[in-house]
Amino acid sequence: MFDVNELLEEAIKETDNLEDEEIFLVKDLFKGYVWNRIEVKDRLLLGTLFINYVHKGKSNLCAIEKTSSHQQQYRKNIDLQTKIQ
Template identity: 70%
Template sequence: MADVNKLLDEAIKETENLNEGEMFLVKELFKGYIWNRIPRKDRLLLGTLFLNQVNKMDGKSIKAIEKTSSNQQKYMKF
């Protein structure tokens, strides 16, 4: 599988296709079969790296908003 930094770049790039005000999970930025092929440990790491990247953006275009009942971080595009 691709390395996690490459997956992070793909996820950040995919957010450009979202509409303003749209809420999403990191896994929704990938096609289902691609997400399922990523090992669980890499998916967890990707989620952490994505959150860190969003926090570095200082809420300019994407903001972490809440967690789902299954403890997945939700984001919103601004």
């Protein structure tokens, strides 16, 4: 049993490892076997929490189009603060 809030924190931390302009799905932020162990209802809740986090605009992530299987895609935008320093 996973705590969805802990999974959200883990997913947010993992976005630090993405390259600028990289496109990803929430499931890409977890190892395959970890993602497969999360119950479907918790995956759906995690997806909702993640998109809410992105829409708050406190990160350099943005939601883009959905895949043909209706999974929300995201893109990591260029972190201008890091580029300036």
